[in-house]
Amino acid sequence: MQKVFFPLFHALAMLSLAASGSSEQRTARYFESIRNSPSQQMAFLLKVPKGGDLHSHLSGAVYAESMIQWAADKGMCVNTAMVASPPPCDSTAGQVQAKTAFSNSVLYRQMINAWSMRAWEYSGQTGHDHFFDTFGKFGAANSGETGKMLAEVAARAARGHVSYLELMLTPEGLSMQLGKKIGWDSNFVETLRALESHGIYDAVTAGTQSIKTAEAQKDSILKCGTTQADAGCSVTIRYLYQVLREFAPGQVFAQITTGFLMAEDTTSKVVGLNLVQAEDGVNSMKNFSLHMHMLDYLRVIYSKAHISLHAGELAPGLVPPEGMTFHIRESVLIGHAERIGHGIDIMHESQPYDLLKEMAKRNVMVEICLTSNDVILGVRKEQHPLNTYMQYHVPVALATDDEGVSRSEMSMEYLKATQDQGLGYVQLKEMARNSLVHAFVSDGEKMRLEKKLEEDFREFEMGY
Numbered sequence: 001m002q003k004v005f006f007p008l009f010h011a012l013a014m015l016s017l018a019a020s021g022s023s024e025q026r027t028a029r030y031f032e033s034i035r036n037s038p039s040q041q042m043a044f045l046l047k048v049p050k051g052g053d054l055h056s057h058l059s060g061a062v063y064a065e066s067m068i069q070w071a072a073d074k075g076m077c078v079n080t081a082m083v084a085s086p087p088p089c090d091s092t093a094g095q096v097q098a099k100t101a102f103s104n105s106v107l108y109r110q111m112i113n114a115w116s117m118r119a120w121e122y123s124g125q126t127g128h129d130h131f132f133d134t135f136g137k138f139g140a141a142n143s144g145e146t147g148k149m150l151a152e153v154a155a156r157a158a159r160g161h162v163s164y165l166e167l168m169l170t171p172e173g174l175s176m177q178l179g180k181k182i183g184w185d186s187n188f189v190e191t192l193r194a195l196e197s198h199g200i201y202d203a204v205t206a207g208t209q210s211i212k213t214a215e216a217q218k219d220s221i222l223k224c225g226t227t228q229a230d231a232g233c234s235v236t237i238r239y240l241y242q243v244l245r246e247f248a249p250g251q252v253f254a255q256i257t258t259g260f261l262m263a264e265d266t267t268s269k270v271v272g273l274n275l276v277q278a279e280d281g282v283n284s285m286k287n288f289s290l291h292m293h294m295l296d297y298l299r300v301i302y303s304k305a306h307i308s309l310h311a312g313e314l315a316p317g318l319v320p321p322e323g324m325t326f327h328i329r330e331s332v333l334i335g336h337a338e339r340i341g342h343g344i345d346i347m348h349e350s351q352p353y354d355l356l357k358e359m360a361k362r363n364v365m366v367e368i369c370l371t372s373n374d375v376i377l378g379v380r381k382e383q384h385p386l387n388t389y390m391q392y393h394v395p396v397a398l399a400t401d402d403e404g405v406s407r408s409e410m411s412m413e414y415l416k417a418t419q420d421q422g423l424g425y426v427q428l429k430e431m432a433r434n435s436l437v438h439a440f441v442s443d444g445e446k447m448r449l450e451k452k453l454e455e456d457f458r459e460f461e462m463g464y
């Protein structure tokens, strides 16, 4: 008898909850009721307050259509491999003017496909290779366009109810030249001294100035401070200095030092640093531990910078199995990572359960980039460790990681989290909150953003 009564009791309890539940519960129930309709869920998710996007490389966050326009405006050329370059165009080498794309729909189509993950399955390349190769193709087009890039991503963030962006960018090239000149002899102390006496502070000044100039351009494009201001003006933006880890150790050390120095200035919007470029690349793999020790050494000297690290963006077969056993652990224990980007290969690490518990204990957040992991690594659905992280109470938040190249945006990441990972509204809300809790912005600004997020959630849930 009990077996008959219990479900009945349960159903009645649910009914009474439906009538009296909190606005959050009502919203969560509505969200579940449309679970079988991804299109309706998308309409819902476009309006959900999302907090911050903590993993976004500015150069990959812009859509190809914008970069084609900028290439055309600068009179640039594009060759048969869709690589953009400055004029003059050499027709004997197969180059045509980029502006030809506006009157040649085949070229326009080809450029978009080559400069993004659109239709990558037909490119003849793996997702991984196609993705990383896009940067070399469109690089010249977005060179010098940082202000326009900021305007585009800020406006898109505002439309998707993202209130905070932590953008990765490399704001200067001087440190790279210095690092090349000084080289690397494994002596941390002497190399730092040489950088200081050969002008590393000029790199800091150049980086700070280039960000200021780009922000002024962004504000002008979005008409910030006027009555016609775009909603993107209200998006808070901070920066992570992105170190290119595929370069020689001396250059990586010089860039890491510049990142730390830029974050030392409390008025700077550079709040930390991150090491970027393909983790399976030859130098990334060979020098991974060395890079962690560079961070460890400089961390003691410069205390202000926050650190987030790409680690575990690897899948079986991409590198030898031994290469998947220590990157996340070393990033947390030696590299002082407060956040991990991707963390896909966590269960291949030595003693993964201990590591998960350690990350939970240290409150190290994982930036979850579902579209990126799907197209670059082929890791999706139940292969993705998102649910494992959640099971072990490691904080997680969704991020776009190159929304332009991946042809994505934050709301689409939320849709993937619910459709492919089975997450419900309350879990998505928790991740939005996490994105601000683990943001590297100052405490005062963080409090303001968190308060605003709660207000936005209250208002959003009133509609259900």
Ligand SMILES: [Zn+2]
Binding pocket: 055, 057, 276, 310, 341, 401
């Ligand atoms: Zn990334």
